[in-house]
Amino acid sequence: MSKGMIAVLAAAALIAVxxxxxxxxxxxANENINGKWSQVDNQLQRRSDLIPNLVATTQGMAKQExxxxxxxxxxxxxxxxxxGVNATxxxxxxxxxxxxxxxxxxxxxxxxxxxxxxxQLADELAGTENRIAVARRDYNNAxxxxxxxxxxxxxxxxxxxxxxxxxxxxKADEKAQEVPxxxx
Amino acid sequence: xxxPRVVLLLLLMFCLAVxxxxxxxxRPATDIYVQDNAxxxxxxxxxxxxxxxxxxxxxxxxxxxxxxxENLDDRPIAEYANExxxxxxxGSKDKNNGVLLLIxxxxxxxxxEVGYGLEGALPDGYTGQVRDEALTPNLKKNDYDAGVLxxxxxxxxxxxxxxxxxxxxxxxxxxxxxxxDGDSDTVIMIIVVLIVFGIALIRWFFGxxxxxxxxxxxxxxxxxxxxxxxxSGGGGSDGDY
Numbered sequence: 367m368s369k370g371m372i373a374v375l376a377a378a379a380l381i382a383v384x385x386x387x388x389x390x391x392x393x394x395a396n397e398n399i400n401g402k403w404s405q406v407d408n409q410l411q412r413r414s415d416l417i418p419n420l421v422a423t424t425q426g427m428a429k430q431e432x433x434x435x436x437x438x439x440x441x442x443x444x445x446x447x448x449x450g451v452n453a454t455x456x457x458x459x460x461x462x463x464x465x466x467x468x469x470x471x472x473x474x475x476x477x478x479x480x481x482x483x484x485x486q487l488a489d490e491l492a493g494t495e496n497r498i499a500v501a502r503r504d505y506n507n508a509x510x511x512x513x514x515x516x517x518x519x520x521x522x523x524x525x526x527x528x529x530x531x532x533x534x535x536x537k538a539d540e541k542a543q544e545v546p547x548x549x550x
Numbered sequence: 551x552x553x554p555r556v557v558l559l560l561l562l563m564f565c566l567a568v569x570x571x572x573x574x575x576x577r578p579a580t581d582i583y584v585q586d587n588a589x590x591x592x593x594x595x596x597x598x599x600x601x602x603x604x605x606x607x608x609x610x611x612x613x614x615x616x617x618x619x620e621n622l623d624d625r626p627i628a629e630y631a632n633e634x635x636x637x638x639x640x641g642s643k644d645k646n647n648g649v650l651l652l653i654x655x656x657x658x659x660x661x662x663e664v665g666y667g668l669e670g671a672l673p674d675g676y677t678g679q680v681r682d683e684a685l686t687p688n689l690k691k692n693d694y695d696a697g698v699l700x701x702x703x704x705x706x707x708x709x710x711x712x713x714x715x716x717x718x719x720x721x722x723x724x725x726x727x728x729x730x731d732g733d734s735d736t737v738i739m740i741i742v743v744l745i746v747f748g749i750a751l752i753r754w755f756f757g758x759x760x761x762x763x764x765x766x767x768x769x770x771x772x773x774x775x776x777x778x779x780x781x782s783g784g785g786g787s788d789g790d791y
Contacts, residue, residue: 405783485682486675489787493674496628500784 388521392530395512399533402505403451406536409497410445410458416494417442417465420487424468427477434471437464451534458498459538465491502536509533573623574630577638582775583607588618588655590694599702602719604775606706610713612647612668613640613777614705616698622654627788631663641665641780648780649705653694660685661788662705669785671712672705677787680704689791 421435441464445457469488472478479485513532516525525531575587583603584596591599599616607613615638622630631652641648646667653660662677680701688697703720710717 409783485678489678490674493677493785493787496786497784499628500632500782 384520385524388524389528392512392515392521392525392528395508395515396530396533399505399508399512402501402508406498406501406505409494409501410454413461413491413494413498414442414445416487416490420465420468420484420491423481423484423487424471424478427481428471428475431471434464434467438468440464451536455536455538462495462538465495502538506535509535573619573621574634574637575617575619577777580775582615582777583613584616586616586618588620588653590618590653590655591616591698592695595695595699598699598719602702602706602717605717605719606710607775609715609717610647610710611642611645611778612649612709612713613642613780614649614651614702614709615640615777616651616653616702618653618655618694620655622657622659627652627654627659627661628663628784631661631786631788632782632784635663635665635782639777639779640782641667642778643780646780646782647709648777648782649709649786650782651698651701651705653689653698658689658791659788660689660791662701662786663782664785665780665782666785667780668709668712669783671709672786674785674787676708677785681787681789686789686791 417438421438424431425435438461441457441461445454445461448454448457469491472484472488515521516530516532521530575585578585581596581600584591584599586596603614617634631650634652635648635650638650639648640650646665648665649668649672650663651660652663660681662672662681664672664677684700684704685697688694688700706717707720
């Protein structure tokens with residue numbers, strides 16, 4: 367084998383190694399995003415599961431506020447049907463808004479405010495909203511890490527070739543990011 | 551090229567200014583169960599918390615940490631608490647069974663942050679209750695000792711229950727209060743005090759050599775405490791006081 371051949375083979379081996387480890391790193395980063403997303407999904411589901419109870423508890427004591435309850439149920443249904451990060455983020459923001467309005471009702475109805483099960487549900491809701499915020503942050507950090515990888519050299523050269531495209535951030539509506547709080 | 555002294559001095563001042571602005575406390579290496587950075591608690595309260603915290607950790611690996619801070623760096627308490635929790639790694643790594651009770655002096659806010667592994671034992675409804683019953687009423691009156699002790703005991707006992715354990719240090723606490731009625735009560739009280747004192751003396755003689763009055767009631771060496779690397783997902787409750 368001539369020296370030239372050896373040099374070429376060595377170069378090819380080096381490129382293969384770099385490619386391999388780069389590819390693996392992308393796979394890991396991508397899977398990390400998926401893991402973090404399932405946690406977001408988890409918490410969104412948890413909030414949705416709290417809602418029927420919350421609505422049932424408040425509805426009895428505030429029958430006239432039909433609009434608010436309808437808005438909550440509609441937003442919840444919309445979230446259940448949302449596909450993909452962007453649609454889910456938007457629907458989640460709307461649900462947060464609708465829930466704030468529901469919790470605000472408690473401010474006007476002392477019977478609701480003093481109800482023990484309502485207080486418990488309100489606490490659970492506040493806790494879940496916070497969990498969603500944390501899961502969202504973790505998810506967005508994972509996306510940032512991955513997107514940065516595929517955009518920087520040398521991975522930017524081959525990421526597209528292997529099907530690693532940019533992934534979406536969970537962008538919630540600014541005003542909907544307020545965690546619903548009731549002052550007891 | 552000689553760097554003028556003024557430049558070096560300014561650089562030093564800048565570094566100091568930056569480092570003091572980042573006020574989130576560093577992970578402690580000792581007395582991990584109570585870090586009273588804002589000086590809100592009495593030594594007695596801290597000793598009690600350490601005692602209960604150590605027992606809980608030894609029996610269950612669950613770790614409950616009380617942290618007081620002067621301020622929250624202008625950040626929302628939930629965000630601050632979660633970052634602190636993760637930074638310190640409260641609770642064991644494999645079980646994520648940590649709890650953080652964070653109290654800020656100004657703004658007057660508190661938060662109970664629960665690790666992933668204890669979300670079943672300490673759901674938000676429960677932590678909200680602890681906040682409403684034990685913390686807010688006492689903290690509103692600036693009685694930090696009563697608030698922290700009451701909350702810590704509740705959280706510790708509930709956590710211990712999850713692991714089917716009981717905590718002697720929580721049951722024992724009422725016994726140390728002197729009772730004032732009847733001669734026979736006084737005699738019993740004196741005997742109990744003598745026994746407790748005797749045990750404490752023996753432990754002091756045979757215990758670790760770190761000195762300090764907090765060793766009287768410690769059941770293990772101070773240097774054995776460390777956080778296990780647990781994680782939190784943002785569960786728990788917070789509020790104003």
